[in-house]
Amino acid sequence: xxxxxxxxxxxxxxxxxxxxxxxxxxxxxxxxxxxxxxxxxxxxxxxxxxxxxxxxxxxxxxxxxxxxxxxxxxxxxxxxxxxxxxxxxxxxxxxxxxxxxxxxxxxxxxxxxxxxxxxxxxxxxxxxxxxxxxxxxxxxxxxxxxxxxxxxxxxxxxxxxxxxxxxxxxxxxxxxxxxxxxxxxxxxxxxxxxxxxxxxxxxxxxxxxxxxxxxxxxxxxxxxxxxxxxxxxxxxxxxxxxxxxxxxxxxxxxxxxxxxxxxxxxxxxxxxxxxxxxxxxxxxxxxxxxxxxxxxxxxxxxxxxxxxxxxxxxxxxxxxxxxxxxxxxxxxxxxxxxxxxxxxxxxxxxxxxxxxxxxxxxxxxxxxxxxxxxxxxxxxxxxxxxxxxxxxxxxxxxxxxxxxxxxxxxxxxxxxxxxxxxxxxxxxxxxxxxxxxxxxxxxxxxxxxxxxxxxxxxxxxxxxxxxxxxxxxxxxxxxxxxxxxxxxxxxxxxxxxxxxxxxxxxxxx
Numbered sequence: 001x002x003x004x005x006x007x008x009x010x011x012x013x014x015x016x017x018x019x020x021x022x023x024x025x026x027x028x029x030x031x032x033x034x035x036x037x038x039x040x041x042x043x044x045x046x047x048x049x050x051x052x053x054x055x056x057x058x059x060x061x062x063x064x065x066x067x068x069x070x071x072x073x074x075x076x077x078x079x080x081x082x083x084x085x086x087x088x089x090x091x092x093x094x095x096x097x098x099x100x101x102x103x104x105x106x107x108x109x110x111x112x113x114x115x116x117x118x119x120x121x122x123x124x125x126x127x128x129x130x131x132x133x134x135x136x137x138x139x140x141x142x143x144x145x146x147x148x149x150x151x152x153x154x155x156x157x158x159x160x161x162x163x164x165x166x167x168x169x170x171x172x173x174x175x176x177x178x179x180x181x182x183x184x185x186x187x188x189x190x191x192x193x194x195x196x197x198x199x200x201x202x203x204x205x206x207x208x209x210x211x212x213x214x215x216x217x218x219x220x221x222x223x224x225x226x227x228x229x230x231x232x233x234x235x236x237x238x239x240x241x242x243x244x245x246x247x248x249x250x251x252x253x254x255x256x257x258x259x260x261x262x263x264x265x266x267x268x269x270x271x272x273x274x275x276x277x278x279x280x281x282x283x284x285x286x287x288x289x290x291x292x293x294x295x296x297x298x299x300x301x302x303x304x305x306x307x308x309x310x311x312x313x314x315x316x317x318x319x320x321x322x323x324x325x326x327x328x329x330x331x332x333x334x335x336x337x338x339x340x341x342x343x344x345x346x347x348x349x350x351x352x353x354x355x356x357x358x359x360x361x362x363x364x365x366x367x368x369x370x371x372x373x374x375x376x377x378x379x380x381x382x383x384x385x386x387x388x389x390x391x392x393x394x395x396x397x398x399x400x401x402x403x404x405x406x407x408x409x410x411x412x413x414x415x416x417x418x419x420x421x422x423x424x425x426x427x428x429x430x431x432x433x434x435x436x437x438x439x440x441x442x443x444x445x446x447x448x449x450x451x452x453x454x455x456x457x458x459x460x461x462x463x464x465x466x467x468x469x470x471x472x473x474x475x476x477x478x479x480x481x482x483x484x485x486x487x488x489x490x491x492x493x494x495x496x497x498x499x500x501x502x503x504x505x506x507x508x509x
Contacts (some may be wrong), residue, residue: 020427024064025481027082027089028121033060034148035119036129037079037265040098044107047098049116049131049144052265054155060121061179061275066422070430073321073344074294075099075336081444083126086455086482088438090120092297093321093349096261097252099133103332109457113387123148124442128444128453138341141404143392145444147453160269161226161245166196168221169203174275176425178319181276182223183267185299186244186284189227197284198302199223204306211413212312216418222274233259233285245270246281248299252290254333255287259299267297277423278319280311292317300464309405312502316402320416323348325386325395325403330403334388346415347402348386349394358396358411369394380410439504447507454483456500463499466491 024030037052069077074093082089091480098114101107121127132140149155171177182202187195203221206212212219230242234249237256246266252258261267261281271279279297283290289344290300291313300310316322323345328334337343343352349357354368362368362379370381377398386395386403399406408416421426442455454463459481465474476485478499490508497504 010364014499017083018034020066020068020430022067022087022089024067024121027087027124027127031058031060032122033057033119034129034144035117035268036148037115037117037268038131038144040112041111041113042098042102043109043111044102044104047102047133047143050113051144051146053422053446054152054340055147056122056157057159057272059174059275060119061174061181061277061441062122064120064175064322065425066428069093069420069428070278070428071321071346071419073346075194077132077134077140078120078126079130079132080120080123081128081130081442082123083128083444083453084423084482088148088440089123089127089146092118092120092295093163093347094118094294094316095321097264097293099283100333100336101253103335105332114262117268118263119268123150125150129137130444134344136338137337138344142442142446145446147445150373159272161266161273163224163226163273165268165274166223166225167197168199168223169197169216170220170222173216177218177220177424178420178423179220179222179275179277180280181271181274181278182221183270183279183281184224184226184228184243184284185246185248185261186233188229188231189316190371191231191284192225192227195225195282195284196223199300201307202280202282202311205311209263209308209312210407211416211420214385215417215479218420218424222276224270224273224274228284231240231284233283233287248281249281250287252291255331258291259283259285259289260291261299261300262285264296267406278315280315280318290314294318294321306405307468313405316408316412316416319410321345322402322412322415323387325400326388327390328388329390331388337387337393339389341393343387343393346388347396347411349408351381351382351394352393354382356415361396361410361414372398376447387410421470439496441500441502441504442502443506446505447509448487449509450485450488451486452497452506454478454485454497454499456481457481458500461500464499466496466498468494468496 014197032060035055039050069091079095131144137458138251171425182257232242236251247263248261282303285301286303290310292298297315298318366381368382382394387393396411397409400409442456461478
């Protein structure tokens with residue numbers, strides 16, 4: 001694999017970077033992964049997490065050298081922090097369906113809970129699994145943390161679903177490849193042969209679509225033979241309801257082509273039969289549609305004439321965090337974007353900080369913004385219209401897979417190649433701000449019951465716990481950089497811990 005992809009990616013962001021310096025074997029077991037299931041509950045105004053369970057699963061498909069996320073993509077992020085040393089040992093960004101639902105009219109008048117699940121390498125010792133959400137100003141905020149204790153009796157190893165796995169196209173070991181696990185939705189037992197043919201078709205699509213075709217030996221494709229009770233998929237507008245293993249449906253948020261599932265625990269249960277970096281759900285339907293969420297899942301129908309384009313487009317979302325580059329003013333997802341900050345997606349810009357995006361690919365003399373005329377066909381610039389918005393958002397080229405199913409633009413190509421490289425067994429540099437600074441004051445777990453761990457950079461400091469009225473209810477001396485404080489005597493509610501001139505909120509359950 002050519003290392004020039006990493007070099008080009010680093011140039012594009014023009015920032016100082018550091019090598020990956022987390023030793024996998026020091027912090028993680030060589031086999032298996034840890035999955036944390038939660039519910040995210042709330043409405044358009046906000047949300048909170050409810051812990052469901054830890055599951056120890058048999059496979060980890062990711063790189064064992066690129067443990068810290070080098071991209072800073074996603075609306076959400078999971079971090080793993082060693083509980084003894086407050087060391088960040090793993091991080092990954094991702095998107096969720098819940099975060100999209102929050103933009104809908106329904107979210108303004110009611111609350112819902114959505115299933116959410118994150119998978120990380122299996123820690124050797126106690127570690128905090130921390131969930132963060134990106135705020136409207138583009139910054140991640142810690143929302144939830146849970147202590148993983150290896151000896152806790154309720155860490156389950158039970159596999160809810162056990163199904164055969166068929167290799168479709170395997171090029172090497174999971175730790176050095178992009179592992180795609182393909183799940184069937186709406187295929188009954190007698191249709192498994194058809195599912196395997198559709199899986200082969202999906203893999204063949206990648207052998208013909210650049211830049212994947214040039215890197216096809218960096219991919220593994222495996223299929224889980226998981227039958228549904230009934231053939232097909234839910235189509236609510238036609239009052240068609242099918243008993244399928246992943247409970248998928250069209251008309252998500254009342255958009256006819258938007259096919260998704262909220263049954264994410266079942267998705268993860270079926271995917272657990274094989275090592276994976278990406279989950280691809282093939283739907284047994286001829287209706288046009290699908291969906292894709294960064295590091296969550298991709299979904300498309302198998303029997304539509306546009307399937308090959310939809311497969312690649314949705315995978316662009318799920319694999320490389322690529323934004324839609326078309327305009328769709330009525331799409332509620334347009335509400336996700338703050339035009340006063342740069343969007344995190346690598347292929348759209350508000351021009352607030354264009355230098356951090358693809359300015360290095362623009363030929364001198366190209367006007368920015370760039371006129372949307374034939375004169376600038378095949379030119380990298382900044383063309384207005386993208387992220388569903390007609391104004392204020394710009395895309396790299398006039399045409400792209402993420403806009404109108406044309407070949408990927410130069411920026412999307414470069415991003416995809418960089419993400420492929422990060423899945424390899426070759427270390428990829430991480431921008432310094434993705435490693436540092438970690439918070440100088442951290443309070444975990446959150447919510448808490450009997451204790452909180454207070455992490456500070458400097459010991460021998462006094463800490464105060466205040467209620468929401470500003471009253472000091474507890475004062476403690478922080479003797480070490482990691483301090484465990486009993487809070488069982490505190491009443492249930494929200495509190496603020498103050499130390500080192502900083503404050504952190506936590507909830508006592």
